[in-house]
Amino acid sequence: MSDENPGDVPLGVVDPIAQYDHDDGLAVIGGFRYRGFKIPLLYGVYVFGDFSRTFSNDGRLFYLAAGGTVREFNIEGQPNIGRLLLGFAGDAWGEIYVLGNSTGTPFGGTGVVLKLVPPSGAAAAPGGEIAPSRCG
Secondary structure, eight states: OOSSOOOSOOTTOOOOSOOOOTTTOSOEEEEEEOOOSSSGGGTTOEEEEESOSSSSSOOEEEEEOGGGOEEEOEETTBSSOSSEEEEEEEOTTSOEEEEEESSSSSOSSOOEEEEEEOOTTSOOOTTSEEEEEEOO
8 A cells, every 4th residue: 555646547447347345255256147048038138246245155146237236136945045155157058057165165065056947837037036956
């Protein structure tokens, strides 16, 4: 940190399009823009998450709504992903996978890979529910 003014802002630098405060969680985990076809209303939306809210296997999933508003997904049948969120992955079809475990480290046997899918019997929309399903 410095008290010195850095001077003029360089050309081409733009302000962030969204903000996520530490009061909301512990650490933002970068994600992917959804390009799959299983959840049509989510197409083109940026999906990301938070490692945990309280270090209690309570990682959360978010999406970036219009105007840069951060919105949390409702997860079918549970308040959060039930694990610490470690990362995201995508497949060749644009579907998104959530990587997590209960230790927060790359060790042990608690790791899961969850696929974002619409809730049973519906096509999830931003603001609606999603259902992470366990991948085998």
